[in-house]
Amino acid sequence: MAFTLRRNHHRDLAPLASMLPDAEIPLLNPNAKVPFDVIEWHQKWLGEPDDVSFYLQDAAGRDVGFFALRVGVGPEVRHLTYVYVTQEARGGAAAELTEYVEQAAQALGALVVTLKVEIDNAPAFNAYLSAGYKELSRRNGMATTRLDLEERLAP
Template identity: 80%
Template sequence: MALTLRHNRDRDLAPLAAMLPDAEIPLLNPNAKVPFDEMEWHRKWLGERDDASFYLRDDAGRDVGFFALRVGVGPEVRHLTYAYVAEEARGGAGAELTDLVEQAARDLGALTLTLKVEVENGPAHNAYLSAGYEELSRRQGMATMWLDLEERRAA
């Protein structure tokens, strides 16, 4: 399945709410209310002026994934937050997701990408390792990882 990227310039969270089962909300954001509350997400989780969010679309044009990029230490660093792929699009989507995240971060002027992933989430952790992310540290079951986009572009 080929995934394409759709920038969520309007900050519309209805597609995310429709694809995200209540049982998976804590996996995407352990601090978010269940059921999904768009106002909470706008206010608390995607409310920074420079937050950028994106939808992943399948071949049929359906939204099957979501991720957000937040400004990190400075504007040249973006932090991947809230990456989600709907169950029907899983199974090999990790490489496509990481490629699209890198593309979106570059389009936003990022030189570096960071993220945190649960170590016990083997498929996600392995997808980031396979994409070239380096693990910086582990703490409380989370791995902090980073990717140098400039180095990747030069390779």
């Protein structure tokens, strides 16, 4: 499936709220309120000035995915968080999504991307490993991974 990436310059979370079923909010963020609360997300989850979010759009221009890149340990590190793809866009979207994450992080000046993923979420976990993320540690059912973007750019 071919997607396009749209940077969320205006921090508009209404598209995320409309595509995200209440039942899947805890999968995206187990600490967030159900139903989706835009104000809460702006204040607690995506409120830092350096938080940057993106939407994936399908060929018809519909928003079908979302992810955010937060500043990690230093400005050269971006932490991937709140990754969501609608049910109808799943199935083969992972490889394209990880490419867009990499491109977005590089455009923000990142040299490294980190993320945490549930070990039990085999499709997501395997997608990140296939994309070149290296597992650093495991704790409480989560794996912390890292992708070195400089290695990707090296000949």
